[in-house]
Amino acid sequence: MKKLIRKPAVLTLFIIIGLIFLNNYGLLEKPKEIFFRLASSFQKTAYRSGLWLNDFIGLLKHQERLNEENIYFLEENQKLEGIIVELKEAERENKFLRQQLNLEEKEPSRLILAEVIGQNSVNFGQGLLINKGRKDGLEEGMAVIAVGNRLVGRITRVFDSSAQVFLITHPNSRINILIQETEVKGIVKGESDSGLIIDWLDQKEEIKTGQTVVTSGLDGFFQKGLLIGWVEEVIVNQSQVFKKAKVKSAADFKRIERVFVIDSRL
Amino acid sequence: MKLFFVIFVLLLTAILQAGLAPFLKIFGNSPNLIFILILSLAVLTFYQPADKILITEKQLWISVILAGLSADLFSILPMGFLSLSFLGAIYSVSWFSGNVFGRLNFWTLLILVLIATLFYNLILIGLIRLIIGELTLGRPLFYSVFLEIVYNIILVWLIFYGIKKIFGQNRYTSRH
Numbered sequence: 001m002k003k004l005i006r007k008p009a010v011l012t013l014f015i016i017i018g019l020i021f022l023n024n025y026g027l028l029e030k031p032k033e034i035f036f037r038l039a040s041s042f043q044k045t046a047y048r049s050g051l052w053l054n055d056f057i058g059l060l061k062h063q064e065r066l067n068e069e070n071i072y073f074l075e076e077n078q079k080l081e082g083i084i085v086e087l088k089e090a091e092r093e094n095k096f097l098r099q100q101l102n103l104e105e106k107e108p109s110r111l112i113l114a115e116v117i118g119q120n121s122v123n124f125g126q127g128l129l130i131n132k133g134r135k136d137g138l139e140e141g142m143a144v145i146a147v148g149n150r151l152v153g154r155i156t157r158v159f160d161s162s163a164q165v166f167l168i169t170h171p172n173s174r175i176n177i178l179i180q181e182t183e184v185k186g187i188v189k190g191e192s193d194s195g196l197i198i199d200w201l202d203q204k205e206e207i208k209t210g211q212t213v214v215t216s217g218l219d220g221f222f223q224k225g226l227l228i229g230w231v232e233e234v235i236v237n238q239s240q241v242f243k244k245a246k247v248k249s250a251a252d253f254k255r256i257e258r259v260f261v262i263d264s265r266l
Numbered sequence: 267m268k269l270f271f272v273i274f275v276l277l278l279t280a281i282l283q284a285g286l287a288p289f290l291k292i293f294g295n296s297p298n299l300i301f302i303l304i305l306s307l308a309v310l311t312f313y314q315p316a317d318k319i320l321i322t323e324k325q326l327w328i329s330v331i332l333a334g335l336s337a338d339l340f341s342i343l344p345m346g347f348l349s350l351s352f353l354g355a356i357y358s359v360s361w362f363s364g365n366v367f368g369r370l371n372f373w374t375l376l377i378l379v380l381i382a383t384l385f386y387n388l389i390l391i392g393l394i395r396l397i398i399g400e401l402t403l404g405r406p407l408f409y410s411v412f413l414e415i416v417y418n419i420i421l422v423w424l425i426f427y428g429i430k431k432i433f434g435q436n437r438y439t440s441r442h
Contacts, residue, residue, distance in 0.1 A: 008327045009357045015331055016353060020346035032339060039281055046285025054289040118284030120340050121296040127342035129284055156342050164342050172398075254289075 033160040040131055040162060044117040054254060109223070110263040111145075112136055116256050117162070128153065128165040130259060138163050143222050143262045150250040151175075151215060151226040152259050163261075168228065169196060169253060177228055178216040182206055185216055188228060188247060196229060196247040203243050207234050213247050223264065269325050272307070273332060279303050280336035295413040301352065302418055304333045305382055306425040308356045312363035313370040320429070330356050347393050355386040372423070379422050383415045 022028050062069075097103075114136075118129035132138055144152045144165050153173070157164040168175060173190040177198065184205045186198040201207060211231045217224030233246040279299045287296045311326040321329075334349025341348055359382050367374040391407075 008323055009353065009360065012327045012330055012353055013350075016334060016346060016349045019331075019335065019349070023345040028345075035336075035339065039277070042281050043285055046281050050286040050289040053286075118281075118340065119288040120284055120342065121288040121291065122283070122298045122337075122341070129340065166342055170342075 029159075036133075036159050036162045040117055043129065044115065044131065047117050047119070051255065051257060111260040112138065112263055114144075114163075114259050114261055116259060119253075119256075126167055126170050127156065128167060128256070128259070130163050130165060130261075131161065132261065133159045133161040133163050135160055137263055138261055141221065142264065143226065144259050145226060145262060146251045146256060146259055148250070149225070149227050151222065151228050152251050152253075152256065154221060155261065165259070167253065168251075169249060174219075175222060175228065176216045176219040177213050178224075179207065179231070180212040180214050181208075182211065185218070186245075188213065196249050198231075198245040198247055200242045201245060203236070203238070203241070205243075207231060207243070207245050209233060223262070269328065272321065272325060272329050276300070276303065276329060276333050277336060280333075280340060283337070284340045292417070293413055295410065295417060297417050297421060298414065300333050300337045301355070301383075301386060302421045302425070304330060304352055304356065305359070305379060305418065306422050306429075308359045308382075309363075309370070309375065309378060309422065309426055310429060312360060326356070343394070344397065347390060350393065351386045351390040354389040355382040358382050358385040375423060375426060376419055379419045380415055383411070383418050387411050387414070 019028065059066075112132055114130040114132035116128050117131045120127050120129070128144075130144075138155055138158050140155050140158055142155045144154060146152050151168055153165045153167040153170075155163050156166040167173065167190065168188070169190040171190050175188045177186055177188045178184070179186070182205070184201065184207065186201045188196050188198050191197055196213075198207075198213065209231050213228040213231065215222040215224060215226040215228060227250045229247040229250045231245050232248040235244040235246065237243065283299045287299055290297055307321055307326055307329055311321050311323055314320055330352055331349065334346075334352045337348040337352070338345050359378055362378060362381060367378065
């Protein structure tokens with residue numbers, strides 16, 4: 001037995017198992033906090049450099065399309081400004097009708113702004129690292145969104161001043177969704193590389209490309225109405241009971257810099 | 267090589283893994299920089315000439331523990347998954363260097379990296395199936411592992427031959 005323990009690989013195995021036990025009893029929390037606190041400013045710099053590099057390469061690759069894209073986005077912006085005016089009017093009307101019917105007004109959730117300081121992209125372990133943690137009010141399970149109520153994921157692990165986010169594009173992610181235009185319900189699951197797929201859609205349901213996919217609120221993890229994306233392609237196989245649809249994610253995971261954590265404890 | 271220097275490089279690599287590696291994707295795969303570094307150190311440890319020891323075996327195994335810990339910290343997988351996978355991969359390099367490949371050349375390096383990457387993935391997949399249950403990748407597993415092997419071979423080859431150029435050695439035989 002002594003000879004076996006003296007072998008470096010076996011000794012390493014025992015040390016790792018020992019560390020796993022210590023972690024399970026929460027005894028490694030302090031060293032982890034210290035590590036993340038020390039590493040976070042370097043982490044942020046490395047991530048920002050990566051984002052810059054990504055944008056620079058994107059600029060070189062798509063230089064020709066810049067002018068066209070610019071015109072397209074200007075037009076889109078003008079359209080959206082018009083829609084905002086209509087929505088503000090609808091909101092005002094909604095508030096007035098709620099008051100008339102004595103309905104309780106929905107309390108707005110508190111949003112905690114956080115910066116993304118890292119992204120783990122290796123197989124099976126994809127997630128984001130953000131620079132807010134327990135001392136900022138974060139808890140496990142809180143939903144994380146990007147600007148425009150675009151769903152990013154949920155908090156899985158919280159440290160003192162940082163937290164890990166489980167992305168909706170992770171292959172193990174499952175979210176109860178609703179197609180806004182038709183109220184059709186389904187489950188969206190992640191595929192790698194920012195891909196999402198809706199599964200368990202009845203063959204009879206009318207699904208079209210361009211339709212908006214939002215959270216239904218039925219799973220208890222995410223509130224209703226958070227934007228997941230838009231239907232990109234409907235995959236029909238008549239020999240199967242259900243059909244599928246590919247969804248283009250609303251959140252751009254290749255460029256994500258800032259997120260909001262929804263504090264739903266109010 | 268001072269252990270402090272190795273630890274510093276490891277921690278820096280862990281930071282770069284989370285910071286830069288996501289933007290270095292090729293066909294949807296990012297390089298596993300920590301694994302590549304530890305694999306390069308393992309090959310160096312088991313094949314370095316006796317008169318020019320750059321890294322001792324003790325330093326290597328300490329590095330395996332620290333590399334695994336730092337990879338686990340940044341991953342959303344349960345603690346220990348990546349550490350145990352690294353351990354299995356490096357042990358496979360140790361075993362094959364001692365029992366099969368006496369001399370190191372391009373082909374043996376290629377085979378060692380292939381074997382180590384396969385061991386790493388097998389152990390990781392096994393742990394995920396055993397403890398978490400469900401395992402989905404969103405694309406064929408074979409495709410993902412194959413890309414990882416190719417990435418690892420190229421980067422380990424670059425690192426190892428870079429070290430060889432710097433320290434000027436031409437013959438690498440197994441130290442077992």
